[in-house]
Amino acid sequence: NAGVMQNPRHLVRRRGQEARLRCSPMKGHSHVYWYRQLPEEGLKFMVYLQKENIIDESGMPKERFSAEFPKEGPSILRIQQVVRGDSAAYFCASSPPGQVEKLFFGSGTQLSVL
Amino acid sequence: AQSVTQLDSHVSVSEGTPVLLRCNYSSSYSPSLFWYVQHPNKGLQLLLKYTSAATLVKGINGFEAEFKKSETSFHLTKPSAHMSDAAEYFCVVSDRASGGSYIPTFGRGTSLIVHP
Numbered sequence: 520n521a522g523v524m525q526n527p528r529h530l531v532r533r534r535g536q537e538a539r540l541r542c543s544p545m546k547g548h549s550h551v552y553w554y555r556q557l558p559e560e561g562l563k564f565m566v567y568l569q570k571e572n573i574i575d576e577s578g579m580p581k582e583r584f585s586a587e588f589p590k591e592g593p594s595i596l597r598i599q600q601v602v603r604g605d606s607a608a609y610f611c612a613s614s615p616p617g618q619v620e621k622l623f624f625g626s627g628t629q630l631s632v633l
Numbered sequence: 634a635q636s637v638t639q640l641d642s643h644v645s646v647s648e649g650t651p652v653l654l655r656c657n658y659s660s661s662y663s664p665s666l667f668w669y670v671q672h673p674n675k676g677l678q679l680l681l682k683y684t685s686a687a688t689l690v691k692g693i694n695g696f697e698a699e700f701k702k703s704e705t706s707f708h709l710t711k712p713s714a715h716m717s718d719a720a721e722y723f724c725v726v727s728d729r730a731s732g733g734s735y736i737p738t739f740g741r742g743t744s745l746i747v748h749p
Binding site: 554561562623627 | 665667682737740
């Protein structure tokens with residue numbers, strides 16, 4: 520049973536480009552969380568999704584950021600028109616519905632904006 | 634509403650001495666509590682978790698934590714530090730948010746430094 524898979528591991532973008540971060544949850548997990556970690560800080564919650572539905576997006580910036588978790592395929596965190604301040608590690612976690620005690624994290628995607 | 638406070642941003646110990654990383658939480662319901670470790674440039678690894686069973690929880694690598702409801706604490710301990718324990722440690726609380734969903738909330742982290 521593979522763990523939570525995130526790709527790419529590292530992503531470099533120039534200011535103004537788009538960044539797409541992918542997260543494939545563990546088998547049997549239908550809920551996905553996205554977190555952002557800025558240097559020397561803890562993880563900040565961004566969005567919580569289940570397939571085809573956003574459950575809670577209270578941590579998402581109002582502009583440029585969006586997330587989806589389609590019926591088929593991985594969850595995608597999309598950042599449009601990236602700026603230097605978007606440089607961070609982005610972590611995805613998955614769990615079965617309502618079973619946060621079975622939460623598992625991916626290895627993260629390090630986004631660097633030049 | 635839920636929150637978690639890690640009382641120390643840095644903890645420095647000598648190899649072979651005990652480790653104590655402090656965590657206090659605030660939760661409206663019966664929370665689940667976790668400790669994660671993050672080594673430099675690595676992902677997150679679950680050390681241990683409390684989910685309303687035994688209040689003393691044993692984890693990997695000799696770590697353990699005790700859930701104390703009266704003190705709203707979940708401190709992480711280890712009897713004897715090893716050099717390989719040097720890392721960032723995160724305390725995490727999760728209970729039912731106002732909208733009914735469970736969203737884990739991270740503390741700011743404690744950096745454990747182990748001296749030879």
